[in-house]
Amino acid sequence: MTHADLTTESEEPADVATRTSRPGRTLLIFMLVVGAMFVAAAAVGNWKPKLGLDLQGGTRITLQAKSSEGGITQAKLDEAVGIISNRVNGAGVAESEVTTQGKDIIVIEIPGKVDENLAQTIGSTAQLRFRLVAASLPPEGTPTPTPTAPSPSTSTDTTGTQSPSSESPGSESPGTPAQSGPKVSAGTKEPSSATAPNKNRVGPPYADGQAAPAPTSTTPAPSPSDSTSADPTGTDSTPTAVAPTEPAPTEPTTAGPPTALVPPNLEQIDDPYAWIANPPQEWQLKLAQYTCPKPGQASQQQVDLPSQPLLACDEDGQRYLLGPSMVEGTAVKSASAGIPQQGLNYVVNVQFNSDGAKQFGDVTSRIASQPNPITGGQQQLAIVLDGVVLSAPSNDQPITGGRAEISGGTDNPFTQQSATSLANSLKYGALPLTFVPQQISDEGPELAGNQLRAGIVAGIIGLLLVVVYCLLYYRGLGFVVVASLIIAGLLTYASVLLLGKAYGFTLTLPGIAGLIVAVGITADSFIVYFERLRDEVRDGRTLRTSVETGWVRARTTILAADAVSMLAAVVLFIFAIGVVKGFAFALGLTTFIDVFVVFFFTKPMVTFLSRTTFFGQGHKWSGLDRQHLGMPALPRKTRPAEGEA
16 A cells, blocks of 8 residues: 555545534534523523522412312312412423322412412412303492482393383383493493493304404493393293492492391392392392402402302402302313414313313303393303402303303403413313412521532532543643533523523522533533544544544434433423422433533534644643553654764
């Protein structure tokens, strides 16, 4: 073999490496990505990561389940834990803990300072129910004409023809706003903005994906006061609708709660539909006296029983008199918000379980076939969560398929936020048990300050030992390790900041342990690559050739090791509970960052340095000199003595 042949064999891989490697461009793109992440982190406006309960303290809420029908079972407790956990954690990465203690206790731990309203909401009883609207009044302060003495009743025949029994406000045109309180809108007149009821609509999902068309001006406007009734025996006798009496303008309603919101004795309501069509005068007076709470204040104390009527308000201050519960919130299987195909506005899609589908179908079939006997308008079915009316959509057709679509009105359509909020309330609002808050307290950090400080110091010492070892053993290449660790740390920090802002990710002590463990994974990747590179140099290849051939052989090992770490992180995250998920998530995150750094920073950086004189010529401090690699030194060239020619 000639010298030319040897030269060709040794230089061919280098030529290939030169043609395929562009380290400068790769490093530039990598630094742009890192810079973009920190620009995004700066846009967040907070350079401190969210810390978990064990590092910064937080709020601990203790709930005790009350005895209910069927008793307190472990299955009901587990279901309640899942619902509360979904409420608090949302996407599942906020690392709040919801656990059971004993047979009837649920403990909720929320990291960080918790808003007082959130703590009260979590600690309060959450009951979701669907109730029919018997009557409603506009918010307090809305001017309404002084009503005359109310008539005992306004009867209707089975065809819906009105036959007033005496002169009363109810004998006016149904659409006249001058009628007494509950009759704020009906008939063919459009209600005024001050008294406009909720115009949301509930109906079956449409096959074409479009929401139901909005009612035109010739269609009777839905009114919260509209009511319907039917004789359960099928006879011609019909219940009556009574117009409530409001206090005269000279005697304004007091801001304090009424003396009694619930009759001393529970009512026996055999037919809720008849009760809705003809609510007792006592309840109508209570509606006129009812005061909606101001924002941030608790509602008036009531007995919220599914078999009893209820007084409630919506967020706009509209007051409602509601009948007994027709469908319980536990019957809701799922709920979601979105824009239907070819639609323009958001809707809320609701799916019921088998029992709920039958109950909801019976209710909607009944009220759809019997419009309000006074106005001819559509009946309304209010969605009530903890005594607050979330929405009161009207209904004009039976919904028997177990799926319903709630759409906003033409003058007040759903926004993304309002539709999502209603969907979340429907999905996560109903608890299988009633809970009583036992304790809501702020907890200090579970780890003493000196212990946390000692843990941080130990982590720093470990990092320094890795850095010192790499510098002593790899010399110049050790600085590549240091730079790679710094870059990996910056990427991890930026990722924690962004995840904390976007998904509520909180950093716990197990999470920090996962980040520290990942340092060893990253260092292991460097060692695998550097040792393969040094082996290639020992085999007689040039450094530029060894950088490429060593990388080809090392990257498979690096990917295999990182794949094992990622698999372990995924398995832990799926099957672990509590803060162990934080360790798994941090381990998986840093493993991904390790692959990213090694492929797009470490390897291009080594390729770039191999083209310099310091590393390419094997300087003794480069870590690639022959003596350091255990190779025999090259023979020195001798010069002839002076005078010799």
